[in-house]
Amino acid sequence: LPMVAKIATNDYVGFTFFVGCMAMMAAAAFFFLSMNSFDKKWRTSILVSGLITFIAAVHYWYMRDYWAVNGESPTFFRYVDWILTVPLMCVEFYLILKVAGAKKSLMWKLILLSVVMLVTGYLGETVYRDQAQIWGLISGIAYFVIVYEIWLGGANKIAREAGGAVLSAHRMLCWFVLVGWAIYPIGYMAGTPGWYDGIFSGLSMDVVYNIGDAINKIGFGLVVYNLAVTATSNE
Amino acid sequence: LPMVAKIATNDYVGFTFFVGCMAMMAAAAFFFLSMNSFDKKWRTSILVSGLITFIAAVHYWYMRDYWAVNGESPTFFRYVDWILTVPLMCVEFYLILKVAGAKKSLMWKLILLSVVMLVTGYLGETVYRDQAQIWGLISGIAYFVIVYEIWLGGANKIAREAGGAVLSAHRMLCWFVLVGWAIYPIGYMAGTPGWYDGIFSGLSMDVVYNIGDAINKIGFGLVVYNLAVTATSNE
Ligand SMILES: CC1=C(/C=C/C(C)=C/C=C/C(C)=C/C=O)C(C)(C)CCC1
Numbered sequence: 313l314p315m316v317a318k319i320a321t322n323d324y325v326g327f328t329f330f331v332g333c334m335a336m337m338a339a340a341a342f343f344f345l346s347m348n349s350f351d352k353k354w355r356t357s358i359l360v361s362g363l364i365t366f367i368a369a370v371h372y373w374y375m376r377d378y379w380a381v382n383g384e385s386p387t388f389f390r391y392v393d394w395i396l397t398v399p400l401m402c403v404e405f406y407l408i409l410k411v412a413g414a415k416k417s418l419m420w421k422l423i424l425l426s427v428v429m430l431v432t433g434y435l436g437e438t439v440y441r442d443q444a445q446i447w448g449l450i451s452g453i454a455y456f457v458i459v460y461e462i463w464l465g466g467a468n469k470i471a472r473e474a475g476g477a478v479l480s481a482h483r484m485l486c487w488f489v490l491v492g493w494a495i496y497p498i499g500y501m502a503g504t505p506g507w508y509d510g511i512f513s514g515l516s517m518d519v520v521y522n523i524g525d526a527i528n529k530i531g532f533g534l535v536v537y538n539l540a541v542t543a544t545s546n547e
Numbered sequence: 548l549p550m551v552a553k554i555a556t557n558d559y560v561g562f563t564f565f566v567g568c569m570a571m572m573a574a575a576a577f578f579f580l581s582m583n584s585f586d587k588k589w590r591t592s593i594l595v596s597g598l599i600t601f602i603a604a605v606h607y608w609y610m611r612d613y614w615a616v617n618g619e620s621p622t623f624f625r626y627v628d629w630i631l632t633v634p635l636m637c638v639e640f641y642l643i644l645k646v647a648g649a650k651k652s653l654m655w656k657l658i659l660l661s662v663v664m665l666v667t668g669y670l671g672e673t674v675y676r677d678q679a680q681i682w683g684l685i686s687g688i689a690y691f692v693i694v695y696e697i698w699l700g701g702a703n704k705i706a707r708e709a710g711g712a713v714l715s716a717h718r719m720l721c722w723f724v725l726v727g728w729a730i731y732p733i734g735y736m737a738g739t740p741g742w743y744d745g746i747f748s749g750l751s752m753d754v755v756y757n758i759g760d761a762i763n764k765i766g767f768g769l770v771v772y773n774l775a776v777t778a779t780s781n782e
């Protein structure tokens with residue numbers, strides 16, 4: 313017999329896992345199937361948007377079953393997903409600025425910072441849970457440096473020189489990192505012990521993370537898609 | 548109920564199996580979907596990069612579950628994977644040099660050597676584990692002959708004559724074989740008994756192999772992809 317889990321009708325965590333999984337699959341199909349309608353210059357960026365949502369779809373598939381069967385947060389798989397998708401989002405920043413002359417070093421800097429942010433976050437959520445607030449702080453500093461780098465550092469300079477559609481896409485992605493990514497620390501505080509106990513403890517960590525993922529992974533991809541549409545029609 | 552494995556949060560072997568599996572899937576999707584953006588001359592090479600990572604993705608899917616359920620090294624599946632992917636990497640050497648006039652005999656020579664390398668390695672890890680060091684030595688000799696052949700033998704001559712992007716891609720692949728592939732004997736020594744006991748026994752064989760596979764399979768493919776990008780934009 314096929315193995316299907318039952319989900320309680322008021323299981324909101326399960327609901328967001330299932331909706332998230334399907335939304336990621338559909339987004340991946342959308343990006344993969346539309347990439348060839350654009351000029352070569354933009355295809356790789358759209359392909360990477362597809363990869364980000366494809367990777368998420370696979371992990372959400374796993375996480376929704378994990379949740380349905382064990383009723384526990386699938387923290388391990390969450391971070392397996394992030395350790396691949398967040399660096400790929402850094403690659404996106406580089407790809408859209410590459411046409412304007414960005415260097416690979418920018419990409420590697422962002423990737424390194426994102427790995428530090430995620431590894432310290434993982435340690436705080438799992439192995440060193442008692443010191444979650446300290447690990448979260450270190451993670452938050454790395455996050456802050458990423459925000460600085462894209463808003464005010466080298467990336468910003470290149471985007472300003474490029475102007476036009478590239479600049480406005482870059483700005484949109486910057487907003488995603490500043491506002492969209494800020495959802496994650498809230499989930500972290502909802503799910504770990506620390507000085508913030510009682511402020512966020514009414515929230516479910518997984519619901520917060522799932523909403524964050526849907527906004528950031530799909531939204532990010534759509535910004536890139538939109539850039540390709542605008543740039544193609546202007547030519 | 549769907550069957551989902553739980554992974555301990557500090558299970559680094561499990562972590563590399565899961566990340567590796569997803570990275571291979573994403574890489575395969577990347578190569579398959581981008582191949583048609585290039586000149587026909589390069590498509591087969593990129594397709595083969597896709598096949599190598601696709602084959603690995605399927606085996607990693609199996610191996611990650613095998614590890615999660617049994618907590619043992621999936622040696623059998625590891626070698627099933629290698630016996631297909633390593634000869635395909637030899638095909639890649641031939642394909643990129645074919646445009647410069649390489650002969651099929653070069654390809655068959657490399658394939659034969661790689662099969663000797665893998666069969667002897669498998670025997671040393673499993674059936675004749677007590678003589679692991681002798682089988683490892685034979686395997687290492689075959690590996691050495693491959694290194695010689697591509698760096699100093701016939702392949703090198705053809706690459707030098709071709710020059711340009713083909714030469715530099717060939718050189719990159721040569722470095723992968725010399726440095727990237729040298730990761731594997733370290734894993735072997737970490738996982739089998741021999742004179743090297745105590746030197747490498749602090750390492751986990753599977754972690755070493757998984758890191759090696761990620762570097763070599765995806766890196767190799769990206770070199771070929773990069774060759775196609777460079778050669779296409781120069782035309
Ligand atoms: C700052 C901070 C964190 C940030 C996490 C972020 C920013 C994750 C982003 C994930 C994305 C964008 C996934 C989508 O693909 C953690 C690790 C929760 C730990 C607490 C402090």
Ligand SMILES: CC1=C(/C=C/C(C)=C/C=C/C(C)=C/C=O)C(C)(C)CCC1
Pocket residue numbers: 599629632633636664665667668669683684686687690728729731732735760763764
């Ligand atoms: C020299 C040597 C080995 C070499 C293995 C190699 C070089 C494997 C390469 C695998 C690749 C490149 C897979 C990626 O697709 C063994 C068999 C461990 C046995 C010990 C001696």
